[in-house]
Amino acid sequence: MKNILKDLLIFTTILIYFIYCINYNAYIQEQTIYSINIWITKIIPTLFPTFLIVDLIYNSNIPYYFNKIFHFDFIYLLSIISGSPTNAHILNKYNEDITKSLSVTKYTSLLFTYTFLKNIYNIKLAILLILTNILSNIILTIFLKPKPNPIIKKNLNIFNTIIQSISHNINTLIIILGTLIFFNTLPTNLIPNLYIKSFLLSILEVTTSLNNLLLIDIPLNIKILFTIITISTCGLCIETQIKSIINDTSINNYKYLKYRLIHLIIYMFLTIIGLTLFN
Secondary structure (H helix, E strand, C coil): CEEEEECCCCCCCCHHHHHHHCCCCCHHHHHHHHHHHHHHHHHHHHHHHHHHHHHHHHHCCCCHHHHHHHHHHHHHHHHHHHCCCCCHHHCCCCCCCCHHHHHHHCCHHHHHHHHHHHCCCCHHHHHHHHHHHHHHHHHHHHHHHHCCCCCCCCCHHHHHHHHHHHHHHHHHHHHHHHHHHHHHCCCCHHHHHHHHHHHHHHHHHHHHHHHHHCCCCHHHHHHHHHHHHHHHHCCHHHHHCCCHHCCCCCCCCCHHHHHHCCCCCCCHHHHHHHHHHHH
């Protein structure tokens, strides 16, 4: 009986989505073009060279010497700068459960986040929101104590690494395009209630959410709350991209969700403290 109800629910959802696609075809076409434009102009120029650099770094001895000198896993620094799903791209090479490591290395791209936030608010508040996010992950790292990945010396073959990286990353970027189109064609933007729409966007897609917060006029504290949710979750679109990259890697989804919820709570708490101290 349980399986029948599950199958019925899936069928009903598919049917509703099919009817939606027919009735809102013009909107879906518009959002698809918008998504492809973002993919070409924003995502490929940022992620493709980032993925390539990550592969070159990972297959070199930079992480080895960095760990030997500073006793610090290179992924923590790289994930802050490059953001997700780059962290998943690195962790996918680990031969162990990456639940904790993935939980504490989840970020939106640093340059991308700063550019949006300084336009939504101001430079001071943008830096505060970025720093409290980083500090939240650091606190979570101290609490979880992720197992460090064993790092050994390697003999980098640049030509082979570049060829393999290009082939793998083209497939990854196509998956990212697919998830971006899917989430941007959902009827979220058609919701008339500004608060419900903003909340749903904050848990669905980062770029659309931050762009929405840039344009709307709502109380500052509510806008900051939606921003925190957006940055902490990175949106289901990026989450789907992460899961597609680490598809063959061991991860406990329940613990991962719990750890990210803890991060969101810490992030809110630290931001409130920061706003109280610096305002």
